[in-house]
Amino acid sequence: MYDVVVIGAGIVGSNVAYNLGKYRLKVLVMEKESDVATKTSKANSGIIHSGYDNKPNTLKAKMNLIGTQLYPKLAKELNFPYQKIGSLVLAFTNEQVKQLTILLDQGIKNKVTDLSIIDKQKVLELEPNINTNVKKALYAPNTAIICPYEATLAFAENAVLNNVQFQFDDAVVTIIKEDDHFLINNKIKCRYIINAAGVYSDDIAKLVNDDRFQITPRKGEYLLFDRLDHLFNHVIFQTPTKMGKGILITPTVNGNTMIGPTAVDQTDKDDDAVTQLGIDMIKNSISNISNKIETDKIITSFSGLRAIFKDDFVIETSNKDNHFINLIGISSPGLASAPAIGEYVIDLLKENGLNLQPKANFMPYREKPIRITELSNDQYQKLIRSNPLYGKIVCRCEVVSEQEIINAINRPIRAITLDGIKRRTRAMMGRCQGGFCSTRIMELINKHANIPMIKIKKSGKDSMILYKQIKEDESHDQK
Amino acid sequence: MIKNNYQLVVIGGGPAGLAGAITAYENGLSNILIIERNEQLGGILQQCIHNGFGLHLFKEELTGPEYAARWIQQLNDKKITIMLNTTVIDINENKEMTIVNETGLTHICAERILLAMGCRERTRGAILTPGYRPAGIFTAGLAQKLVNIYGYLPGQEIVIVGSGDIGLIMARRLTLERAKVKLITEIMPYSSGLIRNIVQCQEDFMIPLRYNTTITKICGQDRVTGVMIANVDKDRKPIKETEEFISCDTVLFSVGLIPENELSQKIGISIDPITKGPIVDQNLETSVPGIYACGNVLHVHDLVDNVSSEAKRAAMSMINKTNKPILINVSFDKNIRYVVPQKLTNLNINELILSFRVKNVYRQAMISVKSNDMVIYSQKKHIMTPGEMIQIKLISKQLEMIKDDLFLSIEVNKNE
Ligand SMILES: Cc1cc2nc3c(=O)[nH]c(=O)nc-3n(C[C@H](O)[C@H](O)[C@H](O)COP(=O)(O)OP(=O)(O)OC[C@H]3O[C@@H](n4cnc5c(N)ncnc54)[C@H](O)[C@@H]3O)c2cc1C
Numbered sequence: 001m002y003d004v005v006v007i008g009a010g011i012v013g014s015n016v017a018y019n020l021g022k023y024r025l026k027v028l029v030m031e032k033e034s035d036v037a038t039k040t041s042k043a044n045s046g047i048i049h050s051g052y053d054n055k056p057n058t059l060k061a062k063m064n065l066i067g068t069q070l071y072p073k074l075a076k077e078l079n080f081p082y083q084k085i086g087s088l089v090l091a092f093t094n095e096q097v098k099q100l101t102i103l104l105d106q107g108i109k110n111k112v113t114d115l116s117i118i119d120k121q122k123v124l125e126l127e128p129n130i131n132t133n134v135k136k137a138l139y140a141p142n143t144a145i146i147c148p149y150e151a152t153l154a155f156a157e158n159a160v161l162n163n164v165q166f167q168f169d170d171a172v173v174t175i176i177k178e179d180d181h182f183l184i185n186n187k188i189k190c191r192y193i194i195n196a197a198g199v200y201s202d203d204i205a206k207l208v209n210d211d212r213f214q215i216t217p218r219k220g221e222y223l224l225f226d227r228l229d230h231l232f233n234h235v236i237f238q239t240p241t242k243m244g245k246g247i248l249i250t251p252t253v254n255g256n257t258m259i260g261p262t263a264v265d266q267t268d269k270d271d272d273a274v275t276q277l278g279i280d281m282i283k284n285s286i287s288n289i290s291n292k293i294e295t296d297k298i299i300t301s302f303s304g305l306r307a308i309f310k311d312d313f314v315i316e317t318s319n320k321d322n323h324f325i326n327l328i329g330i331s332s333p334g335l336a337s338a339p340a341i342g343e344y345v346i347d348l349l350k351e352n353g354l355n356l357q358p359k360a361n362f363m364p365y366r367e368k369p370i371r372i373t374e375l376s377n378d379q380y381q382k383l384i385r386s387n388p389l390y391g392k393i394v395c396r397c398e399v400v401s402e403q404e405i406i407n408a409i410n411r412p413i414r415a416i417t418l419d420g421i422k423r424r425t426r427a428m429m430g431r432c433q434g435g436f437c438s439t440r441i442m443e444l445i446n447k448h449a450n451i452p453m454i455k456i457k458k459s460g461k462d463s464m465i466l467y468k469q470i471k472e473d474e475s476h477d478q479k
Numbered sequence: 480m481i482k483n484n485y486q487l488v489v490i491g492g493g494p495a496g497l498a499g500a501i502t503a504y505e506n507g508l509s510n511i512l513i514i515e516r517n518e519q520l521g522g523i524l525q526q527c528i529h530n531g532f533g534l535h536l537f538k539e540e541l542t543g544p545e546y547a548a549r550w551i552q553q554l555n556d557k558k559i560t561i562m563l564n565t566t567v568i569d570i571n572e573n574k575e576m577t578i579v580n581e582t583g584l585t586h587i588c589a590e591r592i593l594l595a596m597g598c599r600e601r602t603r604g605a606i607l608t609p610g611y612r613p614a615g616i617f618t619a620g621l622a623q624k625l626v627n628i629y630g631y632l633p634g635q636e637i638v639i640v641g642s643g644d645i646g647l648i649m650a651r652r653l654t655l656e657r658a659k660v661k662l663i664t665e666i667m668p669y670s671s672g673l674i675r676n677i678v679q680c681q682e683d684f685m686i687p688l689r690y691n692t693t694i695t696k697i698c699g700q701d702r703v704t705g706v707m708i709a710n711v712d713k714d715r716k717p718i719k720e721t722e723e724f725i726s727c728d729t730v731l732f733s734v735g736l737i738p739e740n741e742l743s744q745k746i747g748i749s750i751d752p753i754t755k756g757p758i759v760d761q762n763l764e765t766s767v768p769g770i771y772a773c774g775n776v777l778h779v780h781d782l783v784d785n786v787s788s789e790a791k792r793a794a795m796s797m798i799n800k801t802n803k804p805i806l807i808n809v810s811f812d813k814n815i816r817y818v819v820p821q822k823l824t825n826l827n828i829n830e831l832i833l834s835f836r837v838k839n840v841y842r843q844a845m846i847s848v849k850s851n852d853m854v855i856y857s858q859k860k861h862i863m864t865p866g867e868m869i870q871i872k873l874i875s876k877q878l879e880m881i882k883d884d885l886f887l888s889i890e891v892n893k894n895e
Contacts, residue, residue, distance in 0.1 A: 300604025
């Protein structure tokens, strides 16, 4: 019997797991995909918003403010990249300039203290490569960027260190209430459930007959560029519209440039296909911001789905059962808010009768994965002396060594798919997109995770890379 | 860190690097180092098990590995240092570099550098093909490696996007392995591959090839389930009404090769925006003195024989180099995509080879080379296609006629 089962291992579920790891509880995270952060939490802008764009007095405003304050410490303890680079909202017309003041006022109501409106000259000083017809900008120096899947992984790995269990490739399909506990998928018993299933959280709520929710997936598409010689230093927004914050330009923590997202509502929760329309929309809007961007530096495109339900987050116990906590409609700023949501969930569990005893031996840290590109020559030299496989480069574009791949396979949450390795090490993420190194990486998965070549997956359950071994086939013929 | 000095450092141990190092050694340079990041020499040839290599240089039809072996053997009696599994991680215009392998980091100073890093394949991501991102999407070269080196078939029903040479060769290879190649799509009205590959790989195996056709979506969540294709209009944009679904479990992309010049850029070498390789002179010397480039890192070649010859020329010119600075830019008309070399800095040479590609298919057209509006060379060609690299040789008699400029043009009678 588990005390708590968390459904979903996105940033929200993983942060809840991290927070539950602080207490003497038996906790399981159930995830339908084969890794953490395979859905919305891997495909978003990665921005820790300063919080001026939330409607005042909403849960979004509240969670964003607290979450933003929690991130720096978490990033330090759990060793994930967090860069406070600041943001600009650009105004090119008088109408947009007016909007900046509205945003500024809203920010003040939301207790965001770092905002100011700066004039053209200052804007171009901060960002010399944007179009010179810019009039003014709202400047928020505290806006930060993270790598969303690495942060998710950091929360999850810390949770594992603190004895939280994770079960992958296990979709929750049934929940039955028996006396004082739930029975999930006819096999797992638990006293409390946290519904952190992202765009599917309305479906999960329905499993306990809570049918008040209807999530609309809102697709956001991106173009990812190779390192553009640091063309931009800040997160650069356009003035927002009713569909959201609009198409923005942001550096990533790894020095790439990302442009997007679009915002298109749809019905299919599994459709994260990139569309020609989306690509064209992004390309067209780039020129409004800057004409210095060369589209032949595009490495790839991708998209994520926002879980839209009305206008605000839903963070509450279900009206059907107070041992069932719904985290629904966690759209933007869900990433920025995740640490606050995690703490809020702990409060809700306490209110609803869960006995929370802090662990004396709670381990607040997570070891930083070794990245050879982050080392000085001397440090790197020493490392190779201690283990020569750090000197064997597997991924040439992102400069990743064989030992870093092996480490990823052996970490607390194992990377045994190509996408899993990619998200942990950056191998295959560069300009050749794995053309050169993916075979080598498959061999390493084969050897170190003991998975037959033919069974190695890209990501999902049926995403096998190879079809069959040719030699085997020939021996068939001889029979 | 250990420091080492070399007269010549060759970066890349494929056909370009091998021919360059061997030629340089035979002509008097000693103390040569070849740096190769893979575990063996030969570069991409090792996975090209089909034949057709070496017709020009060895007058034989060799396979890729055989062709590579011919060169690797020549290393035997030569004192050329070879470092495998070794990657250059830092390099500058003073020809100093940091390399890494399992023994650690080493600092290297070179008197000369020959860039021979080859090229990479353009990916689905780079050409922004819409759709999902399931398993079953490969570049043609990756599929070739899976089949020929690793012995695995990537899928059963295959659509190949782009009619580049590797795509065509893989169409045949996969068919021989009893996969079904359902279609090759080509966005242009002609193939970007060699005519002989169209004939031997596609036509002989009766694999459908559709010109003026593009892929508009990749379908399938976990594994590819099919693709949407459509005809394109004259601006190469898909025509919505012609969209149709083709089921398949694998999509191969053969949509072009890009010279790998990240190191060159680190050095600060000027890059030609069309070839995506360094800008070079008649010596194949880049904008940084003492650094030369050859093979696919310079511009994408159609035949390996041409790569080897180019590497030989680079090696010879770094030895025989004389300095008599002039500057003549090589320019060309709208029918030509690029010409290598891009500039001439010395005309006191025995011969000059101009390598170029055309933009379209031309029949019965005339290649003409002019200087100060005087024709100094012309040649009629039965057919020229974008898929082939064309070379012409100017000899000293013609070189003497060069004055202030050099202009290449294709005089077309009939343009298809
Ligand atoms: C385009 C875009 C841009 C964004 N930009 C930002 C930003 O810059 N800053 C910011 O703060 N926020 C941003 N967001 C919002 C942020 O990404 C999300 O709020 C956050 O990722 C949501 O995390 P999650 O854990 O709720 O969802 P997810 O990451 O989707 O996780 C849900 C998990 O539940 C699993 N699951 C579903 N059903 C089941 C089941 N039946 N059984 C088991 N597991 C199940 C799923 O597989 C998934 O792993 C953006 C979102 C989008 C789409």
